[in-house]
Amino acid sequence: MSTLFVDSITKSFNNRVILSDVFLSCETGEIKGLIGRNGCGKSTLLKIIFGVENAENKFVKVNKSLIKTTSDCKGLISYLPQHHFLPKGTRVLKIINLFLEKEYREQLLSNKFIAPLLDKTSQELSGGQRRIVEILLLLYSNSKFILLDEPFNGVSPILKEYISKCILEVSKDKGVIITDHDYENVLNIAKTIIFLKDGYLREIKERSQLTALGYFVKKD
Amino acid sequence: MAIAIATIFRNINILGVSVMLVMLMVHFFIYELKNKNDYFYYYNLGFSKFQLWLSTLTIGLINLIIFAIL
Numbered sequence: 001m002s003t004l005f006v007d008s009i010t011k012s013f014n015n016r017v018i019l020s021d022v023f024l025s026c027e028t029g030e031i032k033g034l035i036g037r038n039g040c041g042k043s044t045l046l047k048i049i050f051g052v053e054n055a056e057n058k059f060v061k062v063n064k065s066l067i068k069t070t071s072d073c074k075g076l077i078s079y080l081p082q083h084h085f086l087p088k089g090t091r092v093l094k095i096i097n098l099f100l101e102k103e104y105r106e107q108l109l110s111n112k113f114i115a116p117l118l119d120k121t122s123q124e125l126s127g128g129q130r131r132i133v134e135i136l137l138l139l140y141s142n143s144k145f146i147l148l149d150e151p152f153n154g155v156s157p158i159l160k161e162y163i164s165k166c167i168l169e170v171s172k173d174k175g176v177i178i179t180d181h182d183y184e185n186v187l188n189i190a191k192t193i194i195f196l197k198d199g200y201l202r203e204i205k206e207r208s209q210l211t212a213l214g215y216f217v218k219k220d
Numbered sequence: 221m222a223i224a225i226a227t228i229f230r231n232i233n234i235l236g237v238s239v240m241l242v243m244l245m246v247h248f249f250i251y252e253l254k255n256k257n258d259y260f261y262y263y264n265l266g267f268s269k270f271q272l273w274l275s276t277l278t279i280g281l282i283n284l285i286i287f288a289i290l
Contacts, residue, residue: 052263074266085260099265138264 002028002063002144004077004175006049010057011041018044019055020199026175028144031167033190034179035204037215040196042179043082046147049177050079062144078143082150084130086122092133093118104140111136113162127154132163139166145175152182164189183215236287240280247276 009022018041026032036042047053049060051069060067062076073079086095096108096118108114113132117125125133135151148167152160164185167176180186187193193204195213202213210216251258251272262272 050263051268052260069268069270070263071266071268071271073263078264079260081257081260083257085257085264087258087261088255095261099261141264 002175004049004145004177005059005061007059008057009045009048009055009059011044011048011053011055017199019048021057022199022201024049024177024194024201026145026177028173028175029171030192031171031176031178031190033186033193034177034196035183035186035193035210035215036179036196038181041199042196043149045196046079046149046177046179047081050077050147052079073143075142075144077145077147078138078141079147080134080138080149080151082153084122084127084134086125086130086134088123089121091119091121092125095122095133096137099137100140101142104142108136108140113159128156128159131155132159135163136166139170139174143174145177146170148176148178148180150180151178152180152185160185236284239283239287240277243276243280243283247273 004024004026006022006024009019009024010017011019022045024032024045034042034045044053048055048058049067050073051060051067065072065076067073067077086092092114093109096105096114100108109118114136117129117133122130122133131151131154135148138146138148151163151167155163160182167178167189170176178186178190187207195202195204195210195215197213202209204210211218259269259272263269
């Protein structure tokens with residue numbers, strides 16, 4: 001079993017503290033759902049963990065390996081950004097061949113959603129098609145931990161269901177931290193829900209807590 | 221473009237430097253300005269931005285040496 005250990009993350013923008021001494025841990029076999037209102041720092045937290053965003057203070061490690069930059073993440077952490085990241089003008093088949101090791105590649109190439117797209121370039125794909133290729137690339141990678149920033153954004157219901165199923169399947173061997181405003185899907189697949197507000201993380205045990213914390217509107 | 225620069229300066233020896241400069245400019249315009257998010261593909265492969273810039277510079281320097289020898 002591997003553990004992603006995140007501690008002492010502090011980040012502020014223009015003297016406004018976004019993340020205050022944040023602690024988070026995730027083990028392989030676990031799915032953590034990170035939710036919070038717009039602009040609370042969810043994406044920033046994932047970027048800091050992955051090493052693409054600087055923080056005033058941070059400590060990230062996977063087992064005994066310290067993570068400082070993206071080059072330390074190889075085989076340990078993969079990150080799905082909010083916006084599309086497939087290289088422009090490159091065919092999906094080539095993207096997959098370059099990205100994945102042979103043993104994982106075959107599974108993805110025969111996938112029912114990916115197979116019809118192999119000869120297309122990333123620019124010829126719709127937003128939803130790009131998203132499914134990106135998500136499956138990361139899920140089939142050899143990384144122990146996957147950070148997913150809004151994986152359900154711009155995706156049709158049938159693909160949302162399929163993505164949820166895939167995340168649940170790979171989470172047997174990997175740890176997944178997922179954040180999305182489609183909270184229903186996040187609440188359905190995550191084993192643990194953490195809520196980010198005012199720079200602090202709180203573990204959510206019951207849905208009613210989210211109403212009390214101002215994530216849902218109170219119904220009279 | 222590199223050939224154009226060498227033609228403007230009427231000096232074939234400048235071709236290697238031109239190729240290197242054009243490569244760095246292309247890297248800058250494509251990855252830093254136009255398709256900034258493409259970096260995440262390479263980050264997920266285990267590269268850092270520093271390594272990617274270094275690889276562009278290295279290929280440019282190899283070109284420079286080849287042109288110097290020729």
